[in-house]
Structures are given as structure tokens and as C-alpha cells.
Amino acid sequence: MPPRSPSPLLPLDALKRAGLAGTAAQAAVLDYLLHAEHGHYSAEEIHRRISASGERMNLSTTYRVLNQLVDAGLVASVPLGKHHSLYELNTGKAHDHLVCVVCGRVEEFSDPAFDRRRNAIAKKFGMRFVGKTLALQGVCAECTARAHPPRTRT
Known part of the structure; x- marks a missing residue:
């Protein structure tokens, strides 16, 4: 639909x-x-x-x-x-998501090359998409910086 x-x-x-x-x-x-x-x-x-x-x-x-x-x-x-x-x-605007597993921040992104690759993979396995939701999980830059603050030189 x-x-x-x-x-x-x-x-x-x-x-x-x-x-x-x-x-x-x-x-x-x-x-x-x-x-x-x-x-x-x-x-x-x-x-x-x-x-x-x-x-x-x-x-x-x-x-x-x-x-x-x-x-x-x-x-x-x-x-x-x-x-x-x-x-x-x-x-109605197609997009995917990057989700920080620490703070929960969600960033939206669209990438035509990524979509083409996803479609090629589906075709290889004989799959027809009826929906599309992708959430890639990771740790955002701010959470990474808080976990590993830069050292100051003395």
C-alpha cells in the first residue's frame, strides 16, 4: 500500500x-x-x-x-x-535510520546507492519488498566522546 x-x-x-x-x-x-x-x-x-x-x-x-x-x-x-x-x-518520503544504542538519538538518512544495493540483494534471493524499514544501530559521536574523552597534555 x-x-x-x-x-x-x-x-x-x-x-x-x-x-x-x-x-x-x-x-x-x-x-x-x-x-x-x-x-x-x-x-x-x-x-x-x-x-x-x-x-x-x-x-x-x-x-x-x-x-x-x-x-x-x-x-x-x-x-x-x-x-x-x-x-x-x-x-511518504523514503528514508532509513541511524540509532544510537546509548542515548537513543535517531538520525534519518537516504542513500540511493544503498537502496540499489538493497534491491540487488532482494533480487538475488527472489524477494520482493512490500515495505522498507532499516535501523542501523551504533554509538553516536557525542556518546563516544563522553565514554572516551580526549586526554589533555600537561
């Missing part, structure tokens, strides 16, 4: 166009992602921020709604391990 960009729509309109019921919980999560500074958020963080605004929602509901929004193409999931993902508004 091609990604849909809900940005020009109100959350309820975007939900209805995506074939969802447009529940209050769906609208609250989508509205948060539409108005949050562009970034990558855990389900727990989304739940905490929505709850802080006075909206009543269980964490399990937040997870369920995020899965519905991902399935509908309105939200993208960045898997970081067996049971952990970050979520971002699906803008």
Missing part, C-alpha cells in the same frame, strides 16, 4: 480516508504526531504526552492504535528490537 500523508487533513478526515473508524484514541494519537516536532517516539512517550494533556487512554490502547495507524499507512514504525519500536508520522 502506498504511504498516505495526512498532513493537509484534520486527524478525523485522515483516519476516515484511511478506512479507520476515527475513534477518539486514534484521533488523539494522530493529532499528537501531526503537531509534535518531527521525530521518532516510543509508544510509551506518546502515551505519556497524550495523558499529560488530559486525554484518558490506556497504554495498551496506545499500542493498539499505533498498530492500526501503521497498518493504514498513516504512521511508520522503526523497529529497534524484538519488542521495541519508534513511531513517526508517515510523510
Whole structure:
């Protein structure tokens, strides 16, 4: 399914166009992602921020709604391990992610040569992509510098 960009729509309109019921919980999560500074958020963080605004929602509901929004193409999931993902508004712009395993910082990148190589590998194994999410994990420069500060000469 091609990604849909809900940005020009109100959350309820975007939900209805995506074939969802447009529940209050769906609208609250989508509205948060539409108005949050562009970034990558855990389900727990989304739940905490929505709850802080006075909206009543269980964490399990937040997870369920995020899965519905991902399935509908309105939200993208960045898997970081067996049971952990970050979520971002699906803008339709293809990109990959670099994730610092120490501080959690996420950097987005696009590389046409990398995409060509990924497609060649898929072709070699007879695979057809139906989705694409890549999160390369490492340690960012700031965390590396904190762990190994430069020595000063005396």
C-alpha cells in the first residue's frame, strides 16, 4: 500500500480516508504526531504526552492504535528490537535510520546507492519488498566522546 500523508487533513478526515473508524484514541494519537516536532517516539512517550494533556487512554490502547495507524499507512514504525519500536508520522518520503544504542538519538538518512544495493540483494534471493524499514544501530559521536574523552597534555 502506498504511504498516505495526512498532513493537509484534520486527524478525523485522515483516519476516515484511511478506512479507520476515527475513534477518539486514534484521533488523539494522530493529532499528537501531526503537531509534535518531527521525530521518532516510543509508544510509551506518546502515551505519556497524550495523558499529560488530559486525554484518558490506556497504554495498551496506545499500542493498539499505533498498530492500526501503521497498518493504514498513516504512521511508520522503526523497529529497534524484538519488542521495541519508534513511531513517526508517515510523510511518504523514503528514508532509513541511524540509532544510537546509548542515548537513543535517531538520525534519518537516504542513500540511493544503498537502496540499489538493497534491491540487488532482494533480487538475488527472489524477494520482493512490500515495505522498507532499516535501523542501523551504533554509538553516536557525542556518546563516544563522553565514554572516551580526549586526554589533555600537561
